[in-house]
C-alpha cells in the first residue's frame with residue numbers, strides 16, 4: 149500500500165509502509181542498488197553491476213554543494229548531517245568504501261576529537277562498531293582494525309579533560325565500547341579451513357605474483373614475518389622497485405637515489421626515504437568526488453544529477469580534504 153502524503157514535512161513525497169516503518173517510495177525503488185547487511189560483498193557487486201538503467205534512475209543521488217575555492221572551500225552542512233547524507237555508517241560495510249570511511253574516522257578521532265558534536269559522535273562510534281563487526285565476520289584486516297581501535301583508545305584517553313563535547317559519562321561509555329571491541333578482536337579465533345587449499349600450497353611463482361601486487365608495505369612486511377620462506381620472497385628487490393614506481397614519480401625518486409646503497413636494499417631504502425618525504429599514494433575503489441562543473445560533492449560510483457552545462461569532470465576529494473571542508 150502506498151499513498152501521497154499531505155501531512156508529512158516533505159509534502160508530495162510518495163510513502164510506503166515497510167517492516168522498518170514508513171519510507172519514501174523513491175528510497176525503496178532504489179533498494180536494488182542500496183546496501184544490504186546480510187549480503188556478501190561479491191554478490192552485492194555483481195547485483196549492482198547487473199542493475200538495470202531504471203533501477204539506477206530510482207536510486208537517490210545524494211550530493212552536497214561546495215562553496216568557495218582552494219583553502220576557502222566550505223561545505224553547506226554540518227559534519228553530522230554530511231555523515232548522514234553520505235551514509236557513512238552503511239558505507240562501512242561496503243568493501244569499496246570502507247577504507248575511505250575508515251580514513252575519515254581516523255582523521256576525525258585523531259585530530260578533531262574535541263570538536264565532535266553528540267550526533268557526530270554517535271554516528272562515528274556506530275560506524276566503528278560496524279567496521280569491527282564486518283572485519284570479524286569476514287576475518288579480514290583484523291590486525292589493522294585492532295591498531296585502529298588502539299589509536300581511538302589513545303586519542304580518547306589523551307583528550308579527556310581537554311574540552312571534549314559531552315559529559316565524562318558519555319566518553320566513558322565510548323571508551324568502554326572501544327575497549328570491548330578491541331578485546332573481541334584480540335580474542336577472535338580464525339576459522340580453520342580444513343581440506344581447503346592454503347596460501348602456502350600455491351606454487352612459488354603464484355605467491356610471488358600476489359606479493360608483487362600488494363600496494364601497502366605493511367602487508368608485505370606482515371606476510372614476510374610469517375615464515376622464512378615468505379620472508380625470502382618479500383625481500384626480492386623487484387617487489388620494492390614495483391612499489392616505488394607505484395607510489396612515486398621518477399622525478400621524486402631521482403632526488404633520493406643513492407648509488408652507495410647495497411644493490412639488494414637499494415629499492416627498499418629508496419622506498420623508505422620517499423615515503424617519509426612524500427607519503428603514500430592511496431587508491432579507493434569508491435570515494436567522494438567533487439564535480440568541477442556544479443561543485444556537487446558525491447560518491448564517485450553513484451554519480452550525481454549535474455546541473456552544469458559543462459562536461460561532468462570530477463576532482464578526487466581525499467579523506468583529509470573532506471574533513472577540511474568543515475573548518476573544524
Ligand SMILES: [Zn+2]
Nearest residue numbers: 439442454455
Ligand atoms: Zn555536476
